[in-house]
Amino acid sequence: MKSLLITLTAMGILVGASIGVHADPAQDLQAFQDFFRNKFPDVPFDEFSNGLFALPAAKEQRAQWEQVMKLPPYEFALERGQAFWEENNLASCFKNAGRNIAQRYPYWDERTNMVRTIELDINECLKRKGQSPIENMKNGTMAEVAAYMKSLSRGQRVQISISTPAARDAYEEGRAFFWARRGQLNLSCATCHVDNAGKRLGGKIVSAALGHGVGYPAYRSEWSELGTLHWRYAACNLQVRAAPFKAQSRQYRRLQYYQTYLQQGLPLTAPSQRP
Numbered sequence: 245m246k247s248l249l250i251t252l253t254a255m256g257i258l259v260g261a262s263i264g265v266h267a268d269p270a271q272d273l274q275a276f277q278d279f280f281r282n283k284f285p286d287v288p289f290d291e292f293s294n295g296l297f298a299l300p301a302a303k304e305q306r307a308q309w310e311q312v313m314k315l316p317p318y319e320f321a322l323e324r325g326q327a328f329w330e331e332n333n334l335a336s337c338f339k340n341a342g343r344n345i346a347q348r349y350p351y352w353d354e355r356t357n358m359v360r361t362i363e364l365d366i367n368e369c370l371k372r373k374g375q376s377p378i379e380n381m382k383n384g385t386m387a388e389v390a391a392y393m394k395s396l397s398r399g400q401r402v403q404i405s406i407s408t409p410a411a412r413d414a415y416e417e418g419r420a421f422f423w424a425r426r427g428q429l430n431l432s433c434a435t436c437h438v439d440n441a442g443k444r445l446g447g448k449i450v451s452a453a454l455g456h457g458v459g460y461p462a463y464r465s466e467w468s469e470l471g472t473l474h475w476r477y478a479a480c481n482l483q484v485r486a487a488p489f490k491a492q493s494r495q496y497r498r499l500q501y502y503q504t505y506l507q508q509g510l511p512l513t514a515p516s517q518r519p
């Protein structure tokens with residue numbers, strides 16, 4: 245982490261990309277995806293779903309990853325998720341028995357006036373069945389069940405709608421979070437995942453923000469287990485020495501809503517393996 249600090253300090257004032265300043269989600273989307281298509285002209289669009297492994301700088305890591313994926317390290321966790329899903333008949337709570345619907349998550353729910361994620365809807369389903377909801381939203385059972393549910397939509401293309409003023413407000417709040425500098429290192433998400441995407445920071449290659457979330461829950465070697473996207477968000481907040489928020493907090497759900505909207509059209513690859 246020390247080396248990361250030094251790298252970024254040495255880079256001096258980081259340029260804020262102009263793609264953060266549009267007024268309208270559709271324009272944001274266009275500018276955001278164009279930015280990455282231009283930055284990485286040799287990366288086919290769908291490849292961005294593979295996170296940092298899509299990027300030219302990660303050729304070596306990609307070769308290792310392809311080996312690892314011959315026997316994905318999350319297989320047993322996924323089986324546990326499936327067992328939980330079936331034991332509790334979670335399919336009965338979801339449209340189409342939970343198949344091919346994850347591409348519409350997270351969504352703005354007018355009735356509960358909040359951004360709803362797969363994790364929240366899984367817990368809602370458990371409650372409806374008189375079961376106690378899962379408390380740990382970072383890893384363990386929730387990560388496993390959410391991974392299983394998302395695997396039922398593997399390959400579906402992200403399709404997020406922002407159709408009401410309240411949904412738009414949630415999106416704006418997520419956007420502000422993404423572009424705000426924070427922590428002792430005073431860096432925004434965009435500093436790393438837009439301005440420095442594909443570069444090496446503190447020995448790690450940084451992924452492009454295009455692709456974020458579509459592979460989560462992910463099995464990270466650093467965790468040695470499956471974890472949710474919000475756990476990853478917390479790790480990124482901690483990296484800049486900012487206080488993280490809780491998994492499923494309003495802040496992270498809105499951040500996820502903003503980020504996922506920008507993935508429009510990318511295929512879901514969850515669960516995935518990441519460093």
Ligand code: HEC
Pocket residue numbers: 248294295296422431432433434435436437445448449450451452455456457459462476477480481483484499518
């Ligand atoms: C200091 C640089 C830095 C900052 C700031 C930062 N991240 Fe990260 N982030 C990383 C690194 C390094 C990784 C691990 C390699 C990778 O996948 O990018 C990562 C991984 C991720 C991933 C996983 C990508 C995948 O597909 O596996 C997501 C999502 C993410 N960051 C989102 C965010 C968000 C949202 C913020 C702002 C709250 C943020 N990051 C701030 C450096 C940063």
